[in-house]
Amino acid sequence: MARPAINTVFVGSSRKDEFNTTVPSAMSAAFLSDFIHKLEGFGYTSNILGLNKDQFAGVLVTDVLNVSTTGVTSFYDGTHVLTGRALNDDVIDAELTLIFGGPTGTSNPGLTSDHVNGNDKPFLTSFPYEAEPH
Numbered sequence: 001m002a003r004p005a006i007n008t009v010f011v012g013s014s015r016k017d018e019f020n021t022t023v024p025s026a027m028s029a030a031f032l033s034d035f036i037h038k039l040e041g042f043g044y045t046s047n048i049l050g051l052n053k054d055q056f057a058g059v060l061v062t063d064v065l066n067v068s069t070t071g072v073t074s075f076y077d078g079t080h081v082l083t084g085r086a087l088n089d090d091v092i093d094a095e096l097t098l099i100f101g102g103p104t105g106t107s108n109p110g111l112t113s114d115h116v117n118g119n120d121k122p123f124l125t126s127f128p129y130e131a132e133p134h
Contacts, residue, residue: 002063002064002065003060003063003065003091003095004091004092004095005091005092005095006060006063006095007019007020007063009038010031010034010035010038010060010061011031011034012034015031015034018030019031019063024062024063024064027061027062027063028058028061028062031061032057032058032061035057035060035061036053036054036057039053039056039057039099040053042099042100044056044099044100045102045103046102046103047097047098047099047101047102047103047105048097048098048101048102048103048104048105049081049098050103056098059082065084065085066082066083066084067083067084068080068083068084071083072084073085073086074086074089075089075090075091075094076089076094076097076098077089087119087123087129087130088118088119088123090116090117092114092116093112093113093114096111096112096113096114097112097113099111100112119131121134
């Protein structure tokens with residue numbers, strides 16, 4: 001689950017296992033039309049990346065986590081998009097903004113945040129970086 005909530009939102013319950021076992025290179029052929037139809041159902045037109053529904057569905061359908069080995073690691077920070085995922089990245093807010101925020105990212109403000117703005121415990125500054133367990 002490289003991109004949290006994407007499978008949850010875009011893949012119907014009868015196809016979840018199929019999606020989870022499909023190799024990334026085959027995801028577009030198997031699921032692209034489902035993703036496009038879901039975006040249409042949301043009233044999606046474009047997003048702050050300038051992607052139309054077909055282009056954005058093409059980005060979302062392949063559930064892999066891209067990684068930049070030479071630049072900034074970020075799910076979305078306003079400049080860097082899907083170049084990885086840092087622990088502090090608010091992935092769900094980024095996904096909601098890309099789906100519902102429209103061309104400026106400010107459309108539908110009630111749908112662009114889950115209002116969870118941080119981890120409940122601070123991340124560590126050295127390996128393994130994850131927060132201490134409760």
